Amino acid sequence: MLMDLSEGQIKKIAEIISSRLGPDASQSRIKSLAARVIDEMTRGGIEAKEIQWSARPVSTQISRSLVVNALGQDKEGLGEKLKSFVDGRALRLTAISDTKLESLRSVVAIIDCANYAADLNRLKFELSALCEEAGFKAIVQDGGYYGAF
Structure with a gap:
């Protein structure tokens, strides 16, 4: 065929x-x-x-978002660094969660990039580097991978 x-x-x-x-x-x-x-x-x-296609389309609003998931030793300040980073660009911090568990800290942030005209892949690397500078390991993904928040 x-x-x-x-x-x-x-x-x-x-x-x-x-x-x-x-x-x-x-x-x-x-x-x-x-x-x-x-x-x-x-x-x-x-x-x-x-053929029946079962995948649902990803809306532009979600796919123009980035999700930052960072984990590291209990150091404060990553949330503030992310806020400063976002404020310096055409971005909007949709949500941020900063959770401490014993000696670890988890920071999850959803960043709206709808007004960001530059390359999102470069932005992902910049966000990862920012997290690493703060002592965190991070995964930065397109919001479209999550389907909905």
């Missing part, structure tokens, strides 16, 4: 997947899902029009 698909049909599948994943979807993620759909079509012997 794969041989029966035209280049146009394969591109159409990729376009549909891209539209469902939102503007932050990586090309590798789109290609991976397109390959999966084509594989399912090939194994099932079904036509493209019969």
Whole structure:
């Protein structure tokens, strides 16, 4: 069946997947899902029009958010550093949680980047570096991975 698909049909599948994943979807993620759909079509012997896509689209508002999840020794101040960082750019701190558990501190922040015109990947690295400077290990992800808050 794969041989029966035209280049146009394969591109159409990729376009549909891209539209469902939102503007932050990586090309590798789109290609991976397109390959999966084509594989399912090939194994099932079904036509493209019969495929039911179950993933829900990611809204732009969520996908233009970043989630910072930082964990480190009990040092205060990361929350204030994140607030200062956000205030210095076209960003908005949607929510922040600072939790202490014995000798550890967890900081989770949701940052609205809807008005940020520059590259979000660079912003992710800057946020990670800020957390590391404060003594925390951090994961910074697109809000779209979470679907909703």
